[in-house]
Amino acid sequence: MNRCDAAPRTTATPAGLRAWSVAAVACLAIVVAGAFSTMPGLLIDPLRDEFAWSRGSIGFATSVNMVLYGLTAPFAAALMDRFGIRRVVVAALATIACGALLTTFMTAAWQLTLYWGLLVGLGTGSMAMAFAATVTDRWFARRKGLVTGVLAAGSVFGQMVFLPVLSRIIERYQWRPSLVTVALAAVATAPLIWCVLRDHPADIGRRPYGSDTFVPKPRPVQGAAARSVRVLGDSARTGPFWLLAATFAICGASTNGIMWTHFTPAAHDHGMPVTTASGLLAVIGIFNVAGTIASGWLTDRWDARRLLAGYFALRGVLLLFLPMMMASTVRPSMVVFVVVFGLLDLATIPPVLALCREFYGDESAIVFGWVSAAHQVGAALIAFLGGVARDALGTYDEVWVALGALCGTAALLALVIRRRIPAPRTGSDRADRGPSAVAQGRPGR
Structure with a gap:
């Protein structure tokens, strides 16, 4: 008997525990991947001191990493449908470990682009939020917003846990041991992922959490790359895709692109020690966890569009005032910034993913990958242009102000997205899940 045809186990509690255990190990993989996103901001000054590289050349390698992180996500989601989640995740962990270790042997800027930009970018991109969306859609029929928030918080939790440790290692032992540390974390996580993570509840005869019916495991989908491109082509014909992509590009520019790459050197420009600036980023990570989980809870209950607009409007105000808060010491205004920005940083993920599900149904994980x-x-452009601006102007002040204005634009774009009016459903549609909006060729309004 095929595992997919096994009799479903109907006990609610064990099924719920199993779904949450799968979510927990998926979160662990995201935590480890998140640790790698903390490194660029910590490496800028050490690499400049050792190799005399410009901020622009280091920022270019970081931007390649960020672009590949984003472009890999939709293909990784399709590969998970083809080869299974845990195979893809274990391969991704091995790739980022190799990239980090090879980076310790580099002697030229192009090698940073190859090892960190290419290998680490491909590996971490395979464990991006498209991975979280795939796990959530397969294992949970209820609490999807909350689970999405928890998994999204995993990346910033990784930053929060590793950032102070890595900055201390760099301060005491230089930068190479810090890369070895994150590589070993990836290697140590891979066996646990292989043993605990399962591709689908049907593999162990379970129902998705909150489902009243047993859901058979779908057949492997051939042609992962072609499917990803086809979904992009279909979704690109709809209005909501471009609005979501534009708002999320601004989101990336105003978070990963500037904060995790340039906040530490920007604070250091004002006389703040690197360890203190890294500590502030870690505090942002602490409140990021709370904010993202709370946003997931709110997304299950409120209009995702209004939540998204509110998040961007508040973030824009914070960035506009940030240049006035920078100082050599931590002032109360900076504490307020860190707390509020932390609550808002990744709070955009649950509503954006909810909107992808609303408009694109069964293809939402891949569509979300393209939106990601x-x-x-957006993050890559600011990681590169922010470094260029600092080299040219001698300050980051204009960059903060420009990003604050962009966040105001993103708030307006979020309000432009209209609700999708569902088509009338037939009796057969009620028995089976209907095709997604993309498959039906209906542009969202």
Whole structure:
């Protein structure tokens, strides 16, 4: 008997525990991947001191990493449908470990682009939020917003846990041991992922959490790359895709692109010690966890569009005032910034994913992967241009102000997205899940 045809176990509690255990190990993989996103901001000054590289050349390698992080996500989601979640995740962990270790042997800037930009970018991109969306859609029929928030919080939790440790290692032992540390964390996580993570509840005869019926495991989908491109082509014909992609590109620019790459050197420009600035980023990570989980809870109950607009409006105000808060010491205004920005940083993920599900149904994980690619393109542009601006102007002040204005634009774009009016459902549609909006060729309004 095929595992997919096994009799479902109907006990609610064990089924719920199993779903949450799968979510927990998926979160662990995201935590480890998140640790790698903390490194660029910590490496800028050490690499400049050792190799005399410009901020622009280091920022270019970081931007390649971010672009590949985004572009890999939709293909990784399709590969998970083809080869299974845990195979893809274990391969991704091995890839980022190799990239980090090879980076310790580099002697030229192009090698940073190859090892960190290419290998680490491909590996971490395979464990991006498209991975979280795939796990959530397969294992949970209820509490999807909350689970999405928890998994999204995993990346910033990784930053929060590793950032102070890595900055201390760099301060005491230089930068190479810090890369070895994150590589070993990836290697140590891979066996646990292989043993605990399962591709689908049907593999062990379970129902998705909150489902009243047993859901058979779908057949492997051939042609992962072609499917990803086809979904992009279909979704690109709809209005909501471009609005979501634009807002998420601004989201990436105003978070990963500037904060995790340039906040530490920007604070250091004002006389703040690197360890203190890294500590502030860690505090942002602490409140990021709370904010993202709370946003997931709110997304299950409130209009995702209004939540998204509110998040961007508040973030824009904070960034506009940030240049006035920078100082050599931590002032109360900076504490307020860190707390509020932390609550808002990744709070955009649950509502954006909810909107992808609303408009694109069964293809939502891949569509979200492409929307996330826009997020990383925005992040990559600012990671590169922020360094260029600092080299040219001698300050980051104009960059903060420009990003604050962009966040105001993103708030307006979020309000432009209209609700999708569902088509009338037939009796057969009620028995089976209907095709997604993309498959039906209906542009969202």
